[in-house]
Amino acid sequence: MGQYVFYFGDGHAEGNAKMKNILGGKGAGLAEMTNIGIPVPPGFTISTEVCTYFYAHEKSYPPELKRDVEHNLARVEKSVGRKFGDATRPLLVSVRSGARASMPGMMDTILNLGLNDQSVRALAKSANDRFAYDSYRRFIQMYSDVVLGIEREKFEHELFAMRDRAGVKTDAEIPARDLCALVETYKSIVRKEIGKDFPQDVNDQLWGAIGAVFGSWNNQRAITYRRLNRIPDDWGTAVNVQSMVFGNMGDDSATGVAFTRNPATGERRFFGEYLPNAQGEDVVAGIRTPLPISKAQAAGGEKSLEETMPGVYAQLEDVYKKLENHYRDMQDIEFTIESGKLYLLQTRTGKRTGFAAVKIACDMVDEGLIKPRDAVERVEANQIIQLLAPVFDGQEKQKALKGDRLLGRGLPAGPGAAAGRVAFNADHAVAMAKDGPVILVRVETSPEDIAGMHSAAGILTTRGGLTSHAAVVARGMGRPCIVGAGSLRVDYSRGELRAEGHEPLEEGDWLSIDGTSGEVIAGQLKTRPSEVIQVLLEGTMKPEDSEVFRNFDRLLKWADEIRTLGVRTNADTPKDARVARLFGAEGIGLCRTEHMFFAEERILRVREMILARDEEGRRKSLSELLPFQRGDFEGIFRELAGTPVTIRLLDPPLHEFLPQTEGQISTVARDMGWGVAELRAKVNQLHEMNPMLGHRGCRLGITYPEIYEMQVRAIFEAACDVKKQGIAVHPEVMIPLVGTLRELQITTETARRVAQQVIKERGVEVPVVVGTMIEIPRAALIADKLAEVAEFFSFGTNDLTQMTFGYSRDDAGSFLPAYVEKKILPKDPFESIDQEGVGQLVRLGTERGRSTNKNLKVGVCGEHGGDPDSIRFFRTCNLDYVSCSPYRVPVARLAAAQAELEFQEYEG
Ligand code: ADP
Ligand code: MG
Ligand code: MG
Numbered sequence: 001m002g003q004y005v006f007y008f009g010d011g012h013a014e015g016n017a018k019m020k021n022i023l024g025g026k027g028a029g030l031a032e033m034t035n036i037g038i039p040v041p042p043g044f045t046i047s048t049e050v051c052t053y054f055y056a057h058e059k060s061y062p063p064e065l066k067r068d069v070e071h072n073l074a075r076v077e078k079s080v081g082r083k084f085g086d087a088t089r090p091l092l093v094s095v096r097s098g099a100r101a102s103m104p105g106m107m108d109t110i111l112n113l114g115l116n117d118q119s120v121r122a123l124a125k126s127a128n129d130r131f132a133y134d135s136y137r138r139f140i141q142m143y144s145d146v147v148l149g150i151e152r153e154k155f156e157h158e159l160f161a162m163r164d165r166a167g168v169k170t171d172a173e174i175p176a177r178d179l180c181a182l183v184e185t186y187k188s189i190v191r192k193e194i195g196k197d198f199p200q201d202v203n204d205q206l207w208g209a210i211g212a213v214f215g216s217w218n219n220q221r222a223i224t225y226r227r228l229n230r231i232p233d234d235w236g237t238a239v240n241v242q243s244m245v246f247g248n249m250g251d252d253s254a255t256g257v258a259f260t261r262n263p264a265t266g267e268r269r270f271f272g273e274y275l276p277n278a279q280g281e282d283v284v285a286g287i288r289t290p291l292p293i294s295k296a297q298a299a300g301g302e303k304s305l306e307e308t309m310p311g312v313y314a315q316l317e318d319v320y321k322k323l324e325n326h327y328r329d330m331q332d333i334e335f336t337i338e339s340g341k342l343y344l345l346q347t348r349t350g351k352r353t354g355f356a357a358v359k360i361a362c363d364m365v366d367e368g369l370i371k372p373r374d375a376v377e378r379v380e381a382n383q384i385i386q387l388l389a390p391v392f393d394g395q396e397k398q399k400a401l402k403g404d405r406l407l408g409r410g411l412p413a414g415p416g417a418a419a420g421r422v423a424f425n426a427d428h429a430v431a432m433a434k435d436g437p438v439i440l441v442r443v444e445t446s447p448e449d450i451a452g453m454h455s456a457a458g459i460l461t462t463r464g465g466l467t468s469h470a471a472v473v474a475r476g477m478g479r480p481c482i483v484g485a486g487s488l489r490v491d492y493s494r495g496e497l498r499a500e501g502h503e504p505l506e507e508g509d510w511l512s513i514d515g516t517s518g519e520v521i522a523g524q525l526k527t528r529p530s531e532v533i534q535v536l537l538e539g540t541m542k543p544e545d546s547e548v549f550r551n552f553d554r555l556l557k558w559a560d561e562i563r564t565l566g567v568r569t570n571a572d573t574p575k576d577a578r579v580a581r582l583f584g585a586e587g588i589g590l591c592r593t594e595h596m597f598f599a600e601e602r603i604l605r606v607r608e609m610i611l612a613r614d615e616e617g618r619r620k621s622l623s624e625l626l627p628f629q630r631g632d633f634e635g636i637f638r639e640l641a642g643t644p645v646t647i648r649l650l651d652p653p654l655h656e657f658l659p660q661t662e663g664q665i666s667t668v669a670r671d672m673g674w675g676v677a678e679l680r681a682k683v684n685q686l687h688e689m690n691p692m693l694g695h696r697g698c699r700l701g702i703t704y705p706e707i708y709e710m711q712v713r714a715i716f717e718a719a720c721d722v723k724k725q726g727i728a729v730h731p732e733v734m735i736p737l738v739g740t741l742r743e744l745q746i747t748t749e750t751a752r753r754v755a756q757q758v759i760k761e762r763g764v765e766v767p768v769v770v771g772t773m774i775e776i777p778r779a780a781l782i783a784d785k786l787a788e789v790a791e792f793f794s795f796g797t798n799d800l801t802q803m804t805f806g807y808s809r810d811d812a813g814s815f816l817p818a819y820v821e822k823k824i825l826p827k828d829p830f831e832s833i834d835q836e837g838v839g840q841l842v843r844l845g846t847e848r849g850r851s852t853n854k855n856l857k858v859g860v861c862g863e864h865g866g867d868p869d870s871i872r873f874f875r876t877c878n879l880d881y882v883s884c885s886p887y888r889v890p891v892a893r894l895a896a897a898q899a900e901l902e903f904q905e906y907e908g
Helices: 017-035 048-056 065-080 119-126 129-146 152-166 176-194 202-216 220-228 281-285 310-327 354-366 372-378 381-388 394-402 426-435 447-455 469-477 531-538 547-562 574-582 600-611 615-639 662-672 676-686 698-703 705-724 741-762 777-781 797-805 816-821 838-852 868-876 886-907
Strands: 005-009 043-046 093-099 109-113 237-243 254-259 271-276 331-338 341-349 406-409 411-414 417-423 438-442 458-461 481-483 488-491 496-499 510-514 519-522 566-570 588-592 644-648 730-735 769-774 792-795 857-860 881-884
Touching: 005 017, 005 065, 017 043, 017 048, 017 093, 017 237, 017 310, 017 341, 043 065, 043 093, 048 202, 048 237, 065 237, 093 202, 109 129, 109 202, 119 129, 129 152, 129 176, 129 202, 152 176, 202 237, 310 331, 310 341, 354 372, 354 381, 354 547, 372 547, 372 886, 381 531, 381 547, 381 868, 381 886, 394 519, 406 496, 411 469, 417 426, 417 458, 426 438, 426 447, 438 447, 438 510, 447 469, 458 469, 458 510, 469 481, 481 510, 531 547, 531 574, 547 886, 566 574, 566 886, 574 615, 574 886, 588 881, 600 615, 600 662, 600 676, 615 644, 615 705, 662 676, 698 705, 698 741, 705 730, 705 741, 730 741, 730 792, 741 769, 769 777, 769 838, 777 797, 777 838, 792 838, 797 838, 838 857, 838 868, 868 881, 868 886, 881 886
Parallel strands: 417 438, 438 458, 458 481, 566 588, 566 881, 588 644, 644 730, 730 769, 769 792, 792 857, 857 881
Antiparallel strands: 005 043, 043 237, 093 109, 093 237, 254 271, 254 331, 331 341, 406 519, 411 481, 417 510, 488 496, 510 519
């Protein structure tokens, strides 16, 4: 083991910013600030390795730690000219937690350690009574809470009582005499609670605090926070022991926090709050209302720091500029002013919204602080989705929440805000949408609801997780969506949405959902489309009027210059194709043809086709479907002029198209001129036990070749017709669910034969490209053979995940969350690719495929194509492109560039 304790002070530190892993973020920041000449009270950091040791050795320390701590404490004593536990010039310290990743407020910190009945008198003599006893009562309260496990409330109760007795409003006004009495009360609380006196030995205090801070790594709050933020449990926290400076020494003292730029909007303005005559925890605890630091920020005539302490404020400005220039990023800082002198106690890269992230990155490029590639690197790819989502008016939302209009919460599945009238089924949604926005409210959704989902402004389900049908489709469509709002009840028979303690909502009532935060709110909150959408899709705003759009656009163009991975889209309609193209998609990676079958005038013919008594009947219905498909393809080819369009032939089990309820069966029977009993029998006959593993994909194309023939004909007729109009077309026919070479050979032969026939009939040359999806593990294993027939592969990672794990995607919601919680799986494998298993099939399939066909183009078209972590992985597999839903195209462009930078760095 190396060094366990790292000193910082007097302009020099043993650590630096790069040592976050062992010093924690706070320790690394303190060291770095010390090194660049920013005033920081001296102290030392006990490394995270000691935390690891602590948990590996029944909560004990490495033997040399005691000596190291004593040695460094002596250096601190020398630096500030005080002695720990001294009766006349006592050194006081804070003992602060600080992990590698910031976990705000999750772990513990203790201030004013080193005070006891003796040193408090020395402190009073050197400064003043009020300050000394204020510090002591704070220390007893914090130490008792964190180390001795006595509830805060017990002390706070006495503090408030004291405030009332003294007839004052704030703690800062309580007179010294009363604080002195309060200390005695506090000590008696401790005696009563633990049967012992409050520890007077400062070394006991110190080691008690160090143990408690290491212990706080495993408090319930911290554990939960780590799980939610995917922070590994074995990182551990560091402990910082630092000499105290006092913001509670009088009116020329203060404490505060600030951001070097606005973390919500990114605006380039110093932004923060402070409290005069107070200590750090007061600001965070919200006990007193803090004041604005700058004049510009002081709206209601409050006294800003700039006004009350102009000298210190100017110093603070110098410091923040120095920090920003040094870190070349927005910082979140904590400072304390002791008798007019400024000290920095923390700096870290500030958390920010997607809006702020993009603006700060672009501004910093303009300011010459960073290069475009840095800007691309530091905006979290998923965050830019926020720039596309409609938003609620902030004030209105607060008003609604305060006014008891919150009905419940669910999982935020599709970011953005939507308000509309409640519709309980898809047909109603479509009809009602003609008169204004609709929120489709369902227990869960299924493929027949697509049209209703499309016409809805927002979608709410009471069941399902983040990969449920509703969530996936809503994200794809860019619809605000909340799923799994389990406290709400949808009662279809009564037509009611019920929430405990509220009047039930009926169809047509107004409802608002915030898909960014998951709140379901009664009534209508105003929304507006994002500026990016207004400029790019609606054309209702000019680029020069929207800084948000310009920055979005610039950032993505920088990303395009860096990335080598192509980005295509999954789109089934000309409209989606257009959206994706405007978002920068370079073609379609997956055009599902079955969605085209659900439209009103078509579904009947599809049903006729499926139910036909013989091939002749099927061919007749198919020939009626052909013009519809051709029309769709024409529209898509036009939208995507010049770029490749991968079209998947029919894939889902046929029963998905069949009438299910008795009502539907009798309607369809009437429309088709069949008897109800006869139709019901046919439907039952087509029923499958396990449709996902049943008669679907190329198995349909082999048993009913006329279906694939019709589809290929529609594709190439459309392609020839569009080409005739002078528009370049690049159709790519994709065979789904291939597991054997023969399947691919038979279906490919059919496709090529029909395509050539059409080309001959139309007299127009169009390239014929046929490839396959790789979504059955067997296909990945025999990829070398398949690649001799296929011209491209597209990994269908949804099915591939489903089949590799043997998890039914639609049913996995009942156990996957528990699996993630118990750490059986690191994350939901339908959201982010399982690199270890499924990913191995992608890598191996690609390598084997290219071993026999070096020109093989390889892409991915599952949900994973829009997930940044998965994209990073796909880059390492040397794929040619990823394909994702239209609204995720910007995310994928950015993530692909980040993947490239990481890959280059890794490869050296
Ligand atoms: P957290 O991680 O919860 O922010 P910190 O360790 O940063 O906890 O401590 C909270 C606050 O306590 C700091 O922002 C600062 O105001 C105050 N504080 C910590 N150490 C000192 C110190 N040595 N002198 C004065 N104030 C301190
Ligand atoms: Mg802090
Ligand atoms: Mg599939």
